[in-house]
Amino acid sequence: MVVAGKRVLITGGASGIGAACAALFRAEGARVVVLDRAPGPDDVRADVTDEGSVAAAVATAVARLGGLDVVVGCAGVSGPVGTPLVDTSAADIATVIAVNVTGQLLLAKHTYPHLSAGGSIVFLASDSAFVSAPGMVPYCASKGAVVSLTRALAVELTGVRVNCVCPSIVDTPMARGDLGDDALDHADFPVQAPEDVAWQVLHLASDRSRAISGHALLADFGYSARSAFPA
Ligand SMILES: NC(=O)c1ccc[n+]([C@@H]2O[C@H](COP(=O)([O-])OP(=O)(O)OC[C@H]3O[C@@H](n4cnc5c(N)ncnc54)[C@H](O)[C@@H]3O)[C@@H](O)[C@H]2O)c1
Structure with a gap:
């Protein structure tokens, strides 16, 4: 119960990883408010790309x-995954950057003044900050x-810690929308559950990680650790 009594704001908490974070933090005794553009009944509706809405x-x-x-920044979009950059519109590029980058900056800007000393901000980045597949250029740029x-x-930001988590593929509506249900249901690659990522976020949010700040936690089953050495 390392987050019992903590006051927690989670963006993107209406779905996927954000929803798993909200459920885990609540189960661990935290008080949670969810901010999403598609909120549930008790959530706060907001568009993270709109400063007035975030404020x-x-x-x-x-x-x-x-x-x-x-503060947990989960709100994100994948953009036109699978589309080569030469076929991607400027509007689609702008949307990915607006949600995934500007949205996180606005979240930090407007929550920092309210964060208690020793508080923690955790952003959802992605392993796409470090590795890529064709058709993911704007998304990778945004996560970098x-x-x-x-x-x-x-x-x-003085007095608070700021970290991010960088998971590989997670079984959420975003991943299913990009890859299709069949790819996730019969995956021949490792897939994380949203709850796996929620535990990663909870560790970085809790005081147990008090020495960790400015860190990007790469959680990819060790995939990116492999070299080209033929052994
Ligand atoms: N699913 C994966 O494989 C994976 C892997 C690594 C990182 N991530 C990252 O994790 C985060 C959560 O992704 P997910 O897979 O749970 O996706 P998801 O689509 O299930 O959930 C994303 C949530 O963000 C909200 N959102 C989107 N744009 C918003 C906006 N402008 N304002 C407010 N809310 C907005 C959506 O309404 C939704 O509830 C994202 O930042 C994503 O890039 C996902």
Whole structure:
């Protein structure tokens, strides 16, 4: 129960990894407010790309919780995965960057003033910050930016820790939309559950990781550790 009593704001908590984080933090005794553009009944509706919307939603969350100890940035989009960059519209590129990068920056900007001393921000980046497959250029660029903004915020924001998690494929509506149900149901590659990622986030959010800041936690079953050495 390392997060019992913590006041937690989670973006993108209406689905997938964010929903798993909300469920786990609640099960572990935290008080959680979810911010999403498609919220559930008790959630706060907001678009993370719209500064006024983020500011209003954060104010609502802070009023409900009486402050913040943990902020989790899960809201994200994958963009036109599978489409080569030469066939990708500027509008689609702008959307991926707006949600995945600007959304995280606006979240940090508007929550930091309310974060308690020793508070923790955890962003969802991706293994796509480090490795790629064809047809993922804007998404990879956006997740690389999340790793960089994590490190920059860890330096700039005093009194709080800032980290990100970088999971490989997770079985969520996003992954199923990109890869298809069949690929996930009969996967010949390792697939994480949203709950696996929620535990990674919870560790970085809790005081148990108090020495860790500016870190990108790569959780990819060791895939990217393999060299080209033929053995
Ligand atoms: N699923 C994967 O394989 C995987 C792997 C690595 C990282 N991630 C990252 O994890 C995060 C969560 O992804 P997921 O797989 O749970 O996806 P998901 O589609 O299941 O959930 C994403 C949530 O973000 C919300 N959202 C999207 N745009 C928003 C906006 N503009 N404002 C507010 N909310 C918005 C959606 O409504 C949704 O509830 C994303 O940042 C994603 O890039 C996912």
